Amino acid sequence: MKLQIQAHSIITPASAQANGELVLSNDRKHPFNLFGKELYRYLSIQYPKFFKMDELCQLAFLGTELLTTHIENWNGDKVAIVLGNRSASLSSDKRHYQSIADRDNYFPSPAVFVYTLPNIMLGEMCIRYKITGENTCFMMDRMDAVFLYTYVRQLFEEEQYHYCITGFVNYSDDAYVGELYLVSSQKNTNAPLSRGFDKNFNQIIF
Amino acid sequence: MEVYSVADNIVSPLGADTAANYKACRGGISGIAKVDDSTYYPEPFYGAALNADQKKTIHISEESDFTFLEQLFIHSISDALSHTHDLDKKRTLLVVSTTKGNIDLLSDNYKGLVDKKRSELMTMARTIASQFELPHSPIVVSNACISGLSAIITAKKLIELGQYDHAIVSGGDMLSEFVVSGFQSLKAISDEPCRPYDTRRKGISLGEACGTMIITRDAELAKEKKQVSRILSGSQSNDANHISGPSRTGEGLKLAVQRALNQADITARDIDYISAHGTATVFNDEMEAIAFDALGMSNIPLNSLKGYFGHTLGAAGVIESIIAIKQMRENELIASKGFQAAGTSKDLNVITEMNAIGGCEYILKTTSGFGGCNAAVVYKSI
Numbered sequence: 121m122k123l124q125i126q127a128h129s130i131i132t133p134a135s136a137q138a139n140g141e142l143v144l145s146n147d148r149k150h151p152f153n154l155f156g157k158e159l160y161r162y163l164s165i166q167y168p169k170f171f172k173m174d175e176l177c178q179l180a181f182l183g184t185e186l187l188t189t190h191i192e193n194w195n196g197d198k199v200a201i202v203l204g205n206r207s208a209s210l211s212s213d214k215r216h217y218q219s220i221a222d223r224d225n226y227f228p229s230p231a232v233f234v235y236t237l238p239n240i241m242l243g244e245m246c247i248r249y250k251i252t253g254e255n256t257c258f259m260m261d262r263m264d265a266v267f268l269y270t271y272v273r274q275l276f277e278e279e280q281y282h283y284c285i286t287g288f289v290n291y292s293d294d295a296y297v298g299e300l301y302l303v304s305s306q307k308n309t310n311a312p313l314s315r316g317f318d319k320n321f322n323q324i325i326f
Numbered sequence: 327m328e329v330y331s332v333a334d335n336i337v338s339p340l341g342a343d344t345a346a347n348y349k350a351c352r353g354g355i356s357g358i359a360k361v362d363d364s365t366y367y368p369e370p371f372y373g374a375a376l377n378a379d380q381k382k383t384i385h386i387s388e389e390s391d392f393t394f395l396e397q398l399f400i401h402s403i404s405d406a407l408s409h410t411h412d413l414d415k416k417r418t419l420l421v422v423s424t425t426k427g428n429i430d431l432l433s434d435n436y437k438g439l440v441d442k443k444r445s446e447l448m449t450m451a452r453t454i455a456s457q458f459e460l461p462h463s464p465i466v467v468s469n470a471c472i473s474g475l476s477a478i479i480t481a482k483k484l485i486e487l488g489q490y491d492h493a494i495v496s497g498g499d500m501l502s503e504f505v506v507s508g509f510q511s512l513k514a515i516s517d518e519p520c521r522p523y524d525t526r527r528k529g530i531s532l533g534e535a536c537g538t539m540i541i542t543r544d545a546e547l548a549k550e551k552k553q554v555s556r557i558l559s560g561s562q563s564n565d566a567n568h569i570s571g572p573s574r575t576g577e578g579l580k581l582a583v584q585r586a587l588n589q590a591d592i593t594a595r596d597i598d599y600i601s602a603h604g605t606a607t608v609f610n611d612e613m614e615a616i617a618f619d620a621l622g623m624s625n626i627p628l629n630s631l632k633g634y635f636g637h638t639l640g641a642a643g644v645i646e647s648i649i650a651i652k653q654m655r656e657n658e659l660i661a662s663k664g665f666q667a668a669g670t671s672k673d674l675n676v677i678t679e680m681n682a683i684g685g686c687e688y689i690l691k692t693t694s695g696f697g698g699c700n701a702a703v704v705y706k707s708i
Binding site for chain 1: 364368425426427429432433434445446447448451465466467468469470476480483484486487489503504507508509510511512561562563564565566567568569570577578581585589695696697698699
């Protein structure tokens, strides 16, 4: 089966880029909670739920937004998401622990607790983009392109998906990265990229 | 290629191996009890936790270089491996399923010896893998409450691809202040032992457990032929509805089940028994009933094992698969503990008492979880 990378996005403390082009620069100036909101406004997104999400979900959400701008609509049950992540929901985990640290001031909050799982970012992507295919979150130290390639290719072979969003999204207090790839089995002349999908797919050079 | 489960283990408050856990379930014994221990929660609640004697039996120690959860994993994997002939470790992959791993390490109250770094799930998994001298880096799946089935599906895929011949799939989660306080804040915990599908159900009971399945392309690895079952197919989906509540329509679960049936090239009518998710929340059980009804599966005998183990999160898909397979091998179906009167808008054929059956060829195991995810796996008897 011929699979192509049709779009790419990467968000780091330095900048947000889509398909090799700078979208918004940050130069490590602002922490993610400010840079992320700036990017949200810059992209003119109307999605108030964004502000309820934790940082990990916001990162995955914004990365997906950059990845899918050329797609007008898709058949959500033909779309899968397979992501790598390292630090799980560490930031929300700490927040939840803070709320239960003091027995005299015990205030665990459902609005925090629901974000204490790394796969919630995939859930948020599914809700926003009406994706009902497989979504799996693997833990890995860094983006393991060989593993993701192998798994995603097998998924396309077995379940006839049209698209799969794959990559590595991680957020911890001192570092973050959201690196996403839109892989497709379908021809799309509107797609910003058309590059082969292989086990070195993350060594994409623009 | 055919992929099999050839050996397994469950360690839970009901026992330290599969046989003990199965015996308890078929005898109607539950691991859920009142937990009156403020290290979990300021007020008493119902849950399934290993007590001090049970921990002692399997040599779990607070002075260990391993965390409590790691010790559970190591016990579970060691016991499962003892039921097979030797695996070629170079051809064996460890797949770990967990939601919160060593979350206790991040608590200010943690008094043990283990470095906080092991709260990272990959670091925990590598620690476990090194104990068994497995040369390959482990795979860790963290997909909320479907993690266990995700891990089984992943292992099957990688074996079929020829990357490995065998996989040790191990799912585990502990009962912790972290999860108890969180589910209490969601008002999701029942004030009595959970009652899946019952009209009076009031929510979940949490549990802790670890389960391990040895998955392989070589059915001869089993020490006993009777241990073997085939993993026929598996699929996952998302509701795309809400991050902490299932869809009202069950669309996501329907999609996962339908895909798993299609992959197996069978129809809903071929399934002899369903081991469902059945958390005993109002919404989850209702969603499942709607999905199974729409799939034409409402007459198929079904149970939830949450009344025995509680909801064991990352362990659930694995330990419930093991008990489901055991029922298939023993030709008997276990009562869905806590169920008395139907409490869903669509009928389900909930098993009310333990009964012997003539045969059981195909079983369906399903799970659903936070983030809107669903998974379905079909097992076949040999």
